Amino acid sequence: MHIISYRNLILWMGELILLTNLFYCLNCMRVFKSEDKCDYCNSENIELLKKDAPVNVMGSKLKGRLLRVNDNTVSLIIITENKDKVIKEYDASKLRKIL
Numbered sequence: 001m002h003i004i005s006y007r008n009l010i011l012w013m014g015e016l017i018l019l020t021n022l023f024y025c026l027n028c029m030r031v032f033k034s035e036d037k038c039d040y041c042n043s044e045n046i047e048l049l050k051k052d053a054p055v056n057v058m059g060s061k062l063k064g065r066l067l068r069v070n071d072n073t074v075s076l077i078i079i080t081e082n083k084d085k086v087i088k089e090y091d092a093s094k095l096r097k098i099l
């Protein structure tokens, strides 16, 4: 039997709770809060946006990975041209899921 520590359980639950509130559309790839259909194209083909998911900031070439979500504000880890890691915040409506 696999035993996980109390601390790891809390961390694991924390990650689940933190990221239950954003979804993306498999049709148009936009990111939003609705749990049943896409805010932008009404598609019901949506999926939970998970931690570390790669996203693009619309209207730019910036790509980042999802770090955390606070309501509509999304923190991304972005790798700059100099290979530095920076954390930046964006509104969920500015993001698009990429592969």
Ligand SMILES: [Zn+2]
Pocket (backbone or CB within 6 Å): 025, 026, 027, 028, 029, 030, 038, 039, 040, 041, 042, 043
């Ligand atoms: Zn859509």
